Amino acid sequence: MIDVHTSVQLISADPQLTAKAREVLCQAGLSCKLLHDPRDCQHAPACRWLQPLPAEVQLRLILDEAISTLEKTRHAFKSRDLADLRKRLQQCLEIL
Known part of the structure; x- marks a missing residue:
């Protein structure tokens, strides 16, 4: 719940x-400060939402995306090599 005396950024x-x-x-009675760039926020240096993701998390997201793409397209591209690649990527993800 938002305190009505708090300004929303x-x-x-x-x-x-x-x-x-x-x-x-404004209709809800809350004051609002609009920022066009995340760096304009006074809390940006400490904000975990505005910090880059750690390399391990980025790698996991990329692997998840690659595996998902290979899984979705496996019927369109019936390739043993792509199936093997998907399995190797899944193993890498499990290791992480």
Whole structure:
């Protein structure tokens, strides 16, 4: 729950979405500070949402995406090599 005395900071590069969000927040009686760049936020240096992901997490996400793509396209590309690659990627992901 948001304290009505707290100012909400909203970061968005989409002007239409930002305007709509500001309107809704104002109707709810909340003050809103709009930021167009995450670096404008005073809490950015300590914000875990604005920090780059650790390399291990990035690697896991990339492996998940590759495996998912290979799984979705396995019927379109009936290739033993791609099936083996998918299995090797899954093993790498398990090791991580």
